[in-house]
Ligand SMILES: [Zn+2]
């Protein structure tokens with residue numbers, strides 16, 4: 001548990017947050033089918049209340065593939081409008097529509113939901129990791145699930161095929177920093193170090209600075225005449241010292257394509 005009756009669950013995929021209130025259970029994100037089954041079994045041991053709501057921070061399979069385990073169990077599934085569109089597009093392409101549980105509630109800029117003494121508020125600040133990332137804030141517990149808007153100290157995946165924008169991602173993080181206070185506990189979709197799956201505003205600032213340094217670096221490289229292949233071979237980004245793991249090239253490629261307006 002993180003604070004009050006709100007906890008997190010991690011096994012494989014994007015971090016799950018849950019609320020075990022006296023009125024019912026709310027879950028944010030669902031990892032994969034096997035993992036969400038484990039979570040449901042565990043929560044059933046801890047509470048006899050019903051599963052009232054599942055919210056997806058965005059459509060990626062490591063956050064929504066587990067929705068299917070909630071079929072017939074959860075009352076409502078909610079997500080940003082673009083998250084549903086993206087989830088459907090991917091499922092149609094991969095012929096996996098029968099393995100999906102789609103949101104029956106969609107929202108745009110914001111949406112709120114009250115359960116017991118907890119008030120859940122969603123925020124959407126435009127394209128970033130995809131074009132459908134929302135922040136889910138438990139106001140009473142003051143815990144905000146960032147989905148994949150933060151890859152904490154780990155090279156980020158940036159999904160241009162789903163409308164991502166590095167430039168606006170920086171703006172999204174600035175807006176997030178000014179929206180929440182210093183007591184807010186943030187939950188991150190992914191982190192290099194499992195202990196860094198939650199954090200504070202300093203982690204949001206560090207994520208913003210990584211994206212900003214990367215964009216500036218790639219822009220300089222393009223202006224100095226470097227080719228895409230040369231840029232993708234870079235093993236470090238000036239000013240970014242804490243980010244690690246595999247996949248530095250994913251961000252470099254996304255930045256290059258965004259800056260040169262290449263169609264993927
Ligand atoms: Zn993820």
Ligand SMILES: [Zn+2]
Pocket residue numbers: 058060129148
């Ligand atoms: Zn994602």
